[in-house]
Amino acid sequence: MTGMRGIRPQILASVLVAAALSSNAMGAAEARPLPEAKESMSLRLKGIFRPAPDGTYAYESDIYRVVFDSNGQMASLAVRGREFLRPIRGDAGGAGFFHDGRRMSLPSVQPSPDGGLVADGKQGVFLHMEPDRLDIDVGQETPEGRIEFVFFPAEGIRMTAAENPAMRGSRTEKWQIVGKQATRWTAPDGTFIELHYDATPTNRYNGASAMPVNVPYKTRICGEVRFPRSAWGELRAAVDMKASVEDHNFAAGQPIGITAGVTLATPCRPASSSTR
8 A cells, every 4th residue: 555644643653663563574484473563553652532441531632632431421621731621510511412401421432543433322422533623523313302512611711703714624425514603712821722513602501601512303513623733733744565465465374574665745843823
């Protein structure tokens, strides 16, 4: 396979280590065992949505950290240590699905390396993580009542309309509903993020400030949370890998040599404070 672009630094490190192990096997009597090559994945110290011993699931980049609890609620969203979500207490705090104003539990959390699905059979939160963007698409199939996905800002966070909002990600399917509005959340120290959803902030959602997103029956509401630009996002590489034999000539039990070349397309630049 050739021309793999947009490789994150931690994934790139894994590719290089795995490639080096395979290259050392060329011409040898035996290849190194596959489990040893898999151990290179331990270099991916950040940027993986994965479970923690306390039952939570977390993703972390160089800019932000997001945590979901075992009930499928977004319990924390921090930017360089600054928390943007109110602590979960009863029917306020965090972010998650609400049915007629009451919090809903989504006990099934299925993580993948850069995303995941949080669901209960009728409601679903579809996640995709980038170093400077968190895609959160929500859908539901509960025919009765008012279903919303509600974000609760932390104390001191100011919510205002974002000027000229523009999605960083893209949605190409007709059934994916993308809003035209975005709300800027600004912390007292000036740190801010933007939530791209059609929503009207309120100060009286279960007695707390909130940004409820309406999710009609059998729809998929697509949006994202934008963070300051990430240094990871500025690093691009081209990786060319080639096996020593064609794939239809692989012999069972025989070592396969792999050569790889890496070209950095753009240098890593310091992250800026802009969310654009």
